[in-house]
Amino acid sequence: MSRNAGVERARAVAIVAVVAAHGIMAYMTTPVGWAVADAPGSIVVDGIIWLVHAFVMPAFFVLSGFAAAQTLLHYGARGFVQRRLRKLVLPFVVLLWPNSELLSAVWRWGRHVSALTTHQDIGAIEHHSDYFALGHLWFLYYLISYSALAGVLWQWPRLRTWVAQPRWSISTWVLLVTPLFALILGWQHATEIDTPQRLLPSASAWLFHLVCFAAGFVGTAPGAEPQRPRAAQRRGWLLAIAALLLFAALVPSLSSRIAAPTWYASVLSAAVGAVLIAAFFDVQSSTALPPRLGRIAHASYWTYILHLPIVGALQVAIFPLAVPWPLKGAIVVGATCVICFGSWRWAQRTPLRHVFA
Numbered sequence: 001m002s003r004n005a006g007v008e009r010a011r012a013v014a015i016v017a018v019v020a021a022h023g024i025m026a027y028m029t030t031p032v033g034w035a036v037a038d039a040p041g042s043i044v045v046d047g048i049i050w051l052v053h054a055f056v057m058p059a060f061f062v063l064s065g066f067a068a069a070q071t072l073l074h075y076g077a078r079g080f081v082q083r084r085l086r087k088l089v090l091p092f093v094v095l096l097w098p099n100s101e102l103l104s105a106v107w108r109w110g111r112h113v114s115a116l117t118t119h120q121d122i123g124a125i126e127h128h129s130d131y132f133a134l135g136h137l138w139f140l141y142y143l144i145s146y147s148a149l150a151g152v153l154w155q156w157p158r159l160r161t162w163v164a165q166p167r168w169s170i171s172t173w174v175l176l177v178t179p180l181f182a183l184i185l186g187w188q189h190a191t192e193i194d195t196p197q198r199l200l201p202s203a204s205a206w207l208f209h210l211v212c213f214a215a216g217f218v219g220t221a222p223g224a225e226p227q228r229p230r231a232a233q234r235r236g237w238l239l240a241i242a243a244l245l246l247f248a249a250l251v252p253s254l255s256s257r258i259a260a261p262t263w264y265a266s267v268l269s270a271a272v273g274a275v276l277i278a279a280f281f282d283v284q285s286s287t288a289l290p291p292r293l294g295r296i297a298h299a300s301y302w303t304y305i306l307h308l309p310i311v312g313a314l315q316v317a318i319f320p321l322a323v324p325w326p327l328k329g330a331i332v333v334g335a336t337c338v339i340c341f342g343s344w345r346w347a348q349r350t351p352l353r354h355v356f357a
Contacts, residue, residue: 004286015304069163088144090355189266191269299340
């Protein structure tokens with residue numbers, strides 16, 4: 001099965017965005033349950049984190065939906081099940097307990113270092129309250145359920161027709177389902193979907209990301225629109241500008257919950273997220289990938305699985321350094337990328353390539 005250049009570009013950009021966002025989370029001003037809270041942070045970091053959170057994980061589910069559809073088309077239901085078992089179920093089952101314990105250890109280390117350095121507990125809280133925490137493996141956990149649903153629905157002939165002959169692009173589908181995003185956020189009286197950590201799925205998170213998965217499942221690949229791909233890219237940049245303007249209107253609701261009615265904040269937040277996701281896919285080009293970007297895309301799954309404990313440990317390790325947060329963030333992000341992308345070159349020479357490629 002050949003790889004689509006627009007999809008590969010999106011994968012590469014998305015994984016770098018995930019690593020970068022996690023790499024600066026220690027420098028937020030908003031209290032969060034992170035490994036360490038490194039002060040003084042910056043409100044700029046809070047805004048960046050919110051915007052990245054609004055589109056990057058939904059984008060990964062969109063990409064996963066597209067990959068699921070292509071796998072079903074090329075390998076059929078049996079091949080789809082075999083590949084999902086190898087690429088999703090196997091790593092989730094094997095890594096769930098070690099990942100949970102490793103992240104908990106990093107979080108405890110962060111709390112200890114914070115107390116020693118500042119002589120007080122500054123809130124690097126315990127990673128989880130249940131015996132297991134999903135950590136960043138929640139992505140695999142939810143994706144397994146969506147894949148099972150897709151495999152069952154694949155028996156419906158109309159769905160196979162939609163996937164084989166998609167009429168609309170992924171970005172168009174995302175914009176069309178914006179009301180569903182708004183309903184889910186409004187139902188929760190929220191402006192974002194919290195990252196789920198428990199083995200009992202969160203209904204709002206499960207439904208929200210299912211909509212994203214479905215948009216990718218029935219949509220045309222980014223950069224592969226049959227007419228005027230450059231026009232789609234221009235539309236994408238205009239959508240990105242529109243998303244930033246909508247975000248500016250949302251900021252008062254994020255900083256003060258009484259500045260706007262909850263329904264208004266939820267609807268506006270859904271619009272920001274949907275427009276950002278649509279823009280992200282519209283701006284992807286279908287031209288051939290530069291070799292370096294192709295390598296990043298190829299290593300994206302491996303990097304996602306590996307990066308979070310590394311990020312947390314590095315943030316805790318450099319916590320005592322009296323240097324500005326941008327420099328600390330650059331160190332964490334740069335070192336994490338070197339470790340993850342570098343180790344992938346080794347992993348490709350092992351049976352791991354059959355799981356994480």
